[in-house]
Amino acid sequence: MFQARHLTVAVLLLAAAVVLVLGGCPKPTPPPPPPVGPALGPTAQAPSGEPIKIGAILSLSGPGAPLGTPERDTLTMLEKSINDAGGVNGRPLKVIVADDQTDENQALAAAKRFVESDKVVACIGPSTSPTTLTIMPVFKKAEIPLISCAAAVKITQPVEKYVFSTAQPDVIAVAKLMDYLKAKGFKKLAVVADSNAFGQSGVEALEEQAPKNGMQIVRKESFGSKDTSMTTQLTKIKGAGADAIVCWGTNPGPAIVAKNARELKITTPLFMSHGVSNAKFVELAGPAADGVIFPSGRILVADQLTDTDKQRSVLLEYTKAFQAANEGKTPDHFGGHAWDAMHMIVAALRSAGPDPKALAAALEQTRDFVGVGGIFNLSPTDHNGLTKDAFVLVTVKEGKWEIVK
């Protein structure tokens, strides 16, 4: 039985390996962005005095790196442009960036450092929902405002006095999609969702809102984030008699769903979430992306907006500034969340000064702020302030995005 014992040892080792992998191995920390000293603007007075410190806890490595990196780039760019234009109330702004490695413990350590030793007046981030939920209590206790770039409902519901979010929550993405489905007369939905938090939160919202819009969910399927084939789930859906398929998830799952649906010759219209509102989805799904309709923030289609769109000028301004500062890289939603957070903080600093408590109260008063993610109207009962108008419906046509009229 030597062999059997051998295998048992191998299985145990394997389990250890899985724990290692899932637990996250140490990731390299990218060098911090170069400090941007206050430069003399041609028209502005150079800021002077003690800098106003704003913390930023972002995922610059680990799975959240694609989110945190544009957020960091946006903040670095804004820090420079604000200081070039004279700072805030004559004082320079200093953004201190910490990489949480998409890890809750690292985020917590950074949060404590910001609160206890750096004494920041406000903090932007983290990039992901789990890290945000972990560090919220630190900022609540320290009474320092935290503006998250993540979208989980629990970040802003129930409302915490010191916690805000600039990311569009799922419920309004679902609401936007529902409007369209209802207008087009769809009645029977089949839902296929990622089994991760993003997918399941979407499913909850769909289950809640579908009956209210006269729709029925006839089939509900899920897939693992690392699944490589959704053929089985789609085969079941194919036989369920749905008139629309809604897929809720983040890359690469939905791209595989689109591909598999095409391979199975499923002709039922396919709808997706704002989780696929990025170039990667089109790259992965290829021709199978054509015809997929999903709610998306406007930044994806900024160049297609009409002159009457209130966000158009902000979006074009952000795009231009970001591209100039980042070698022509296209800005995305995530950088937009950081842009919105920074502008809201600066506006609140101008009206309330650098006291964290006064700052939180001022943030709560933000009205009609036209940002990248939408038009924000905050209140003591709403610390996100976006409505379903933050979204437009977008479809893919021959690999290009197009606004659905």
Added chain:
Amino acid sequence: MHGPELLQYLITGLTQGAIYALVAAGFNLVYAATGIINFAQGEFVMLGGLLAVTFVAWHMPLAAAVLLPILVVMAVGAAVHWFAIRPLRRAHVVTLIMITIGVSVVLRGAARLIWGADSHPLPPFTPGDSIGLGGATVQPQSLWIVGVTAVAGVALALFFRRTLMGRAMVACALNSRAARLAGIRVDRMNMWAFAFAGGIGALAGSVLTPMTFTSYDVGTLLALKGFCAAVLGGIGNNMGAVLGGLILGVVESLGAGMFSGYKDAFAFVVLLLVLFLRPAGLLGVGLRRDDQ
């Protein structure tokens, strides 16, 4: 569950199963020669896929982009043996298995640095729509996968039974001291085993990627499934690997057909059942090892 639906699950399952079989064959190659379970096998698959993606991006013809990674990953496999395993060849097999886990972490980390965290697509080997079959559909790429596995399976069986090198490898595993006395260069045989495992892993990665995309972290799950398939078929037995892979793929697909959220659990339930009930695997004979 009616006819066409069942057929579709079978097709999906057999395709997935063929991939598991290829990964299992990689485990077997190394096991047959060295007695080591090489947990970096999944990373060989990942490297094969990602290299193919890169070569396609460099505008290489698809055939070259798919075949070249096999050579590159063979070199990686040989290097893994030469630098990580060989210096410790006197160590216990369990120590060496742990080293392969370390190697897998290193390869994964390196791939992340080179290719980033995103998924990457690869075009199918033969373009075109899926083929209708009794109400179900088959992708052309599925046929490639099954075909490649069949060819690789037969080639491996012939290699171990008919060629001097293959028989020498088996000899090294059965009794390395006796093999050495018989004039077999055990070190070199072991290095070739790792190289071939790298090659077959890369082949799996290249045929798989057009169907599923690839990214730096696909290796872990594939290695787990491939390992399950190898154990199910009887580790060290190549026909067993093919059988184990196909059974595992079909069980998973049918299982997902019933409870879609728990697809991955089926592989491990199968693994546990095999270890409890028939540790030697379906076709295993329980190799006797007289040294180590």
